[in-house]
Amino acid sequence: MTGSAIELSREAPSAARTSMKHTISVLVENTPGILMKVAGLFRRRAYNIHSLAVGVTEQPSVSRMIIVVEGAPEILEQIIKQLNKLIEVVKVNDVTGFNTVDRELALIKLNATPTTRMEIMEISNVFRANVVDLTEKTMTLEVTGRSDKIDAIMSLLHKYGIREMVRTGQVTLVRGTQPT
Amino acid sequence: MARQTTPLVRAGSAATTKRMTGGQALIECLHRAGVDTIFGHPGGAALPLYDSLYDARAIRHVLVRHEQVAAHAAVGYHRVTGKVGVCMATSGPGATNLITGIADALMDSAGVVAITGQVSTHAIGTDAFQEADVMGITTPITKHNAQVQRAAELPRVVLQAFLIAGSGRPGPVLVDIPRDIASAEAEFEFPEQIALRSGKIPPAVPSPNQIAAAAALLRQAARPVIYAGGGVITGNAAAELTALARRTRIPVTTTLMGKGGFPETDPLSLGMLGMHGTAYANYAINAADVILAVGARFDDRVTGRLSDFATGARFIHIDIDPAEIGKNKPAHVPIVGDAKEALRALDAQTPPPDCEPWHRQVAEWKARYPLRYRQTGDTIKPQFAIEQVYRLTEGRAIVVTDVGQHQMWAAQFYLTAEPRTWLTSGGLGAMGFGFPAALGAQIGRPGALVCALLGDGGFQMTLQDLGTAVEWGLPLKLYVLDNGSLGMVRQWQQLFYRERYSHVFLKNPDFAKLAEAYGAVGINVRRVDELEPAVRRSLEVTDRPCVVTIAVDPEENCYPMIPSGQSVKEMIVEDDRIRD
Numbered sequence: 001m002t003g004s005a006i007e008l009s010r011e012a013p014s015a016a017r018t019s020m021k022h023t024i025s026v027l028v029e030n031t032p033g034i035l036m037k038v039a040g041l042f043r044r045r046a047y048n049i050h051s052l053a054v055g056v057t058e059q060p061s062v063s064r065m066i067i068v069v070e071g072a073p074e075i076l077e078q079i080i081k082q083l084n085k086l087i088e089v090v091k092v093n094d095v096t097g098f099n100t101v102d103r104e105l106a107l108i109k110l111n112a113t114p115t116t117r118m119e120i121m122e123i124s125n126v127f128r129a130n131v132v133d134l135t136e137k138t139m140t141l142e143v144t145g146r147s148d149k150i151d152a153i154m155s156l157l158h159k160y161g162i163r164e165m166v167r168t169g170q171v172t173l174v175r176g177t178q179p180t
Numbered sequence: 181m182a183r184q185t186t187p188l189v190r191a192g193s194a195a196t197t198k199r200m201t202g203g204q205a206l207i208e209c210l211h212r213a214g215v216d217t218i219f220g221h222p223g224g225a226a227l228p229l230y231d232s233l234y235d236a237r238a239i240r241h242v243l244v245r246h247e248q249v250a251a252h253a254a255v256g257y258h259r260v261t262g263k264v265g266v267c268m269a270t271s272g273p274g275a276t277n278l279i280t281g282i283a284d285a286l287m288d289s290a291g292v293v294a295i296t297g298q299v300s301t302h303a304i305g306t307d308a309f310q311e312a313d314v315m316g317i318t319t320p321i322t323k324h325n326a327q328v329q330r331a332a333e334l335p336r337v338v339l340q341a342f343l344i345a346g347s348g349r350p351g352p353v354l355v356d357i358p359r360d361i362a363s364a365e366a367e368f369e370f371p372e373q374i375a376l377r378s379g380k381i382p383p384a385v386p387s388p389n390q391i392a393a394a395a396a397l398l399r400q401a402a403r404p405v406i407y408a409g410g411g412v413i414t415g416n417a418a419a420e421l422t423a424l425a426r427r428t429r430i431p432v433t434t435t436l437m438g439k440g441g442f443p444e445t446d447p448l449s450l451g452m453l454g455m456h457g458t459a460y461a462n463y464a465i466n467a468a469d470v471i472l473a474v475g476a477r478f479d480d481r482v483t484g485r486l487s488d489f490a491t492g493a494r495f496i497h498i499d500i501d502p503a504e505i506g507k508n509k510p511a512h513v514p515i516v517g518d519a520k521e522a523l524r525a526l527d528a529q530t531p532p533p534d535c536e537p538w539h540r541q542v543a544e545w546k547a548r549y550p551l552r553y554r555q556t557g558d559t560i561k562p563q564f565a566i567e568q569v570y571r572l573t574e575g576r577a578i579v580v581t582d583v584g585q586h587q588m589w590a591a592q593f594y595l596t597a598e599p600r601t602w603l604t605s606g607g608l609g610a611m612g613f614g615f616p617a618a619l620g621a622q623i624g625r626p627g628a629l630v631c632a633l634l635g636d637g638g639f640q641m642t643l644q645d646l647g648t649a650v651e652w653g654l655p656l657k658l659y660v661l662d663n664g665s666l667g668m669v670r671q672w673q674q675l676f677y678r679e680r681y682s683h684v685f686l687k688n689p690d691f692a693k694l695a696e697a698y699g700a701v702g703i704n705v706r707r708v709d710e711l712e713p714a715v716r717r718s719l720e721v722t723d724r725p726c727v728v729t730i731a732v733d734p735e736e737n738c739y740p741m742i743p744s745g746q747s748v749k750e751m752i753v754e755d756d757r758i759r760d
Binding site for chain 2: 031032033036037040044077078081082084085086087090
């Protein structure tokens with residue numbers, strides 16, 4: 001459209017930029033479209049969202065999103081500033097490095113024959129997973145814990161053949177009296 | 181939770197409950213927000229809203245011929261008056277036609293409320309006739325948007341839209357109103373005050389510690405420069421900036437959006453900086469040791485390659501929007517707050533730094549690298565045309581530009597002395613902006629001399645609204661610099677694409693005849709000697725628009741130029757042809 005906007009050069013990403021995982025807690029008013037507004041700010045800077053969990057809080061009009069992201073810290077700082085400007089956003093907190101309780105739940109449906117069942121049960125016991133469904137050919141486990149615990153049980157279950165699985169994404173609260 | 185309240189609602193409009201339609205409730209809200217003008221275009225889903233507007237005698241509705249014009253005009257109205265501009269359209273195509281204007285308003289921080297009709301609530305999401313997901317489309321290009329989901333919330337949503345659009349860093353807010361909510365009668369409660377959650381309007385008063393730190397930095401500066409952006413205009417801080425600069429004798433460069441924040445006629449002015457800024461502004465900012473950035477966002481058109489921009493400088497950055505500070509360049513002294521308050525506080529604490537050698541250096545650059553061009557022969561140089569308009573309007577016009585070469589020449593050669601007298605599409609660079617924004621400006625300031633400096637390409641994107649300007653008897657002056665091409669694109673193709681001129685030449689209509697067909701005055705200028713009489717004649721027209729089309733040298737390029745993504749070291753100062 002315009003001559004003076006033909007090329008938008010971007011700064012070359014410098015090697016000094018380090019990327020690490022961050023856990024962001026975002027309290028939002030329960031309004032339609034707010035999920036898109038929040039997610040859009042990450043999308044625009046091509047910021048990688050590992051997981052996003054949303055649910056209502058103790059206040060029915062307010063929801064909490066726990067977003068686990070990875071990328072350059074200066075871009076994240078910019079995204080958090082932009083999040084704070086959204087009218088529907090009540091509070092944003094980067095709780096990375098805080099003393100927190102982090103949990104994720106996964107349902108894992110895998111191939112299980114009468115001969116492999118016991119082995120799987122053993123693994124499941126070690127990880128305190130529950131068997132929530134059992135058929136001739138399949139077993140479904142429910143496992144709760146930090147995300148790396150879920151990754152660990154997954155790696156042990158792979159050899160049996162995972163038919164499908166679903167993870168909730170991480171939810172987090174700061175421990176003690178300090179608010180998240 | 182702490183909440184910020186505002187006296188946005190007109191004094192005397194107490195909290196009341198009334199039974200009326202949603203459309204009538206909208207009008208009541210507009211009255212309470214002090215709206216006197218709407219730029220809009222009706223349509224199916226907006227029928228109930230327009231039916232209510234029929235009775236609203238205190239609001240004038242300017243019927244545009246294309247909704248894009250309504251949005252740009254609302255921006256123009258906002259810029260000259262400081263009031264929130266309002267545009268209105270129907271659902272679907274009406275709303276999508278507003279998009280360019282809304283995106284422009286976000287990029288350039290213009291306080292605008294866009295009201296769109298929507299299909300009825302039960303039909304939303306069914307691909308109904310003239311349905312578009314306007315909330316989805318406008319989320320990334322608005323400061324805030326909201327769809328009225330229940331009649332009861334309409335007053336709060338609409339009044340909040342005005343508060344959000346006009347406060348802090350202004351921006352566009354869209355309110356989407358489904359047709360059934362607009363038509364149905366309900367009990368509406370109109371609040372006395374409108375509140376926003378605390379923190380959504382940034383604090384106006386800057387931190388005293390930061391002000392002291394900034395003053396200390398400026399006091400010791402050997403080569404200070406003030407870099408003033410559009411925030412100085414929107415923050416009504418031009419007087420404070422001028423006072424500070426004159427007392428401390430710190431040179432000031434203004435961005436494209438900041439023109440008018442400091443008089444360009446002042447000897448301390450360096451004019452505009454950046455890609456097509458003056459050579460001396462770019463030399464100065466890149467040699468500076470302390471830069472006071474006010475209401476500016478270190479746009480790529482200003483900085484070029486960021487890593488090479490002002491490498492020896494420490495930055496003081498004043499902005500009402502905390503997200504701007506440190507976005508592109510880290511600030512040594514960040515100051516979040518209102519530009520007016522911050523500059524006033526800074527003025528009280530900053531003694532003039534001792535920098536005579538710096539002033540001599542700046543004067544030398546100014547003498548050595550002035551903006552210049554050579555007017556020879558019969559062919560009119562575009563810069564000459566702008567200088568003539570400047571001279572004949574005595575520099576007191578409200579100048580509105582479109583986008584492209586003429587915009588940069590206008591920024592260079594039409595010196596701006598007052599805030600809110602320079603309107604342009606900076607961030608978005610939206611061709612088609614100039615004429616509609618001028619229309620909105622003239623509606624907002626009926627007695628003012630409003631001159632649009634346009635290119636032949638951009639003018640043709642929105643010229644259908646000559647009909648609107650004639651209908652309202654607007655004495656707009658439209659100077660179309662006609663080089664028969666998309667000049668800026670042509671320039672880049674010449675310089676960076678080995679003269680492979682790909683689709684940039686325009687076969688234009690006879691603009692004078694076109695203007696006359698609309699009932700405006702049309703004048704075509706071809707030779708140098710015709711220029712002054714034509715401009716003089718245009719200034720005498722008082723009851724209708726006057727379109728003066730000036731055939732200018734199609735080969736003229738815009739200099740100085742720092743090619744995209746480069747630095748001051750790569751600046752092309754001027755055309756080889758004008759060297760002695």
